[in-house]
Amino acid sequence: MNPSMLWSTCTRVLLQLRSDPRSIALILVVPAVLLALVYWLYQNETLAPGMPRTFDRVGLMMLGIFPFVVMFLLTSITMLRERTSGTLERLLSTPLHKADLLFGYALAFSIMAAAQALVATGTAYWVFGMAIAGNAGWVVLISVLTAVLGVALGLLCSAFAHTEFQAVQFMPVVVIPQILLCGLFVARDQMNSVLEVISNVLPLSYAVDGLQQVAQSSSPTSQLVWDLVVVAAFVLAGLLLASLTLRRRTA
C-alpha cells in the first residue's frame, strides 16, 4: 500500500462526486428527509406515560440503515462504471496497488458517510428531539461503520454485475433481506429459529443491535463493542473479497 496513491484515489473519487450534485444530495439530504418522514409517521401515536416514543426506536435504527443502503447503491454503481469504462483495466496496468484503489474508495465514501451521519444524527437530535440513553457519538460511529459496510459490500457486488441495471438488482437480494431481518420489524430473539440463524450471519443485524445497545445504556456495553467488532470484520472481509475480484490478468 502506498499512502499517496491511496490519497490521490480518494481525492479523485471525491472530485468525481463533486461533479454530481444529485449524488451529494442523496448522501447528505435524503437520509435526513426520510428520517423526517419516519417522525411524522409516528407523530399521532398515543403513548402510555413513561413509554418511549416509537420514533426513538425506529428512527434510531434508520440512522444505521439509511447510510448502508445509500452507500451500497452509490459504491456498486461507481465501481461498476470503473469496470465497464476500461479505467479499471487501465489502472491495473499501472503501479497502483489494488489495496490503494479499494481503500481509496472506502476512504472517500467514509468521508462522505461521516458527513451524512453528522447531518442525519443532528437532525434526529436537534430537530426531532430524539432521546436515547447513550452518547450520540456512538450513534455517529455506528452510522459511519454501516456506511462503510455498504461501501465494502457494494465494491464486492459490483464484480458480479455486468451492467448498471444488474448492479441495482443486488438491492433486493443483498440489502432488503438484511433490513427485514435486522430487528427493525420483529425483535431478532422473537423470530423463528431459521430466520434468527440467518439474521445472526447478516452484518446489518449487528449494527442495529449496536444502536439498540446505545439506546438502552448510558455507558458502552461489552455487547456494543462486540457488535462494532463484528461489523468491522464484515467490512474487512468484504474489502478483501472485493480485492480478489480485481484481476490484473484476465482471459
Next chain:
Amino acid sequence: MSHRAQMPAPEPPFAPVPADPSGTHGPISVSVEGLRVCRRGVAVLANISCNIPQGRITGLLGPSGSGKTTFMRALVGVQKITAGTLTVLGRPAGDPQNRHDVGYVTQAASVYRDLSVLENVNYFGSVHGSSRQDAKAVLASVGLSVLANRKARNLSGGEFSRVSLACALVGKPALLVLDEPTVGLDPVLRADLWAQFAAMAEEGTTLLISSHVMEEASHCQTLLLLREGLLLAQLTPDQLRQRGETDDLELAFLRLIQGTPTETAEVASAAEGEDAR
C-alpha cells in the same frame, strides 16, 4: 490509380522473407516466442514469434478480429496466455516493474468522464508518481492545454481520445502500446499525432500501434501483419510494397493476406478492372 504501371512485370509474386524481418539491427524492446492465447478453447493467437525494435514505431496491422488487441494486452500483461514467452523491456510481460514503464491506451478511451481533462491526467500521473507540472506539460504536448478545465464528457471524440493518450504519456513510458489511436480522428489531427509519435520514437520510446487502416502503415518503421491469429509477416513498409508488387499498401496487404496465388491473381484482376474504369 497508376500503381499497376510501376509494377516490375514478370517476377515471382513474393519476394523471399528477409533474414531479419524487422528490418532493423538495433536493440530489441519486446521479444515474443511462441505466443499462444486461447479463449474458450478457440485460439485467438496461434504461435506468434517476433521482435519489436527499441525506439521505433512498430505497426500492428490486420483486419478486425485478427487478434491485434489480444496481442497488445498480452504484451501489457493483462491477458492470460496459454503458451509462449513474452519478454518486455527485459522482464516477463506483466512484471510489476513494467507497470511503471509500459503505457497502454485501450481502443475505447478509458478516462473518467466526470473529471476535467487536467484532473484525469493528474490522477493517472499520480499513480506513476509524477507531478502536476508533468500533467500540464503532457497536456501541452497533445494540444489540450486550452481544454484543461473542461469536463471530459463535454469533449469531442478526437479530444476525448487525446485525453486518454495524455493519461498514458504522463507516466513517461519506455514502451507505449496504442490500440487504434487514430480511429475517428480527422486527417489534420491524425497527421499531428503521427508526427508526435515519430518525435517520441526519436527520443527513444518504443511504440506499438495497431490499426486497420493500411495507409497508416507508411508511418511505421516495421510492420506486424496479423490475420486470424496468425502472424503473416514482419516486414518494413517497403518490403510490403515489394511483396505486394504495388505502392498501394492497402492493396499490397490484401494481396498478402489473401495468400494463395489464385486469390492474389483475382485481387489483381479486380484491381485491374477498377483501373480500367
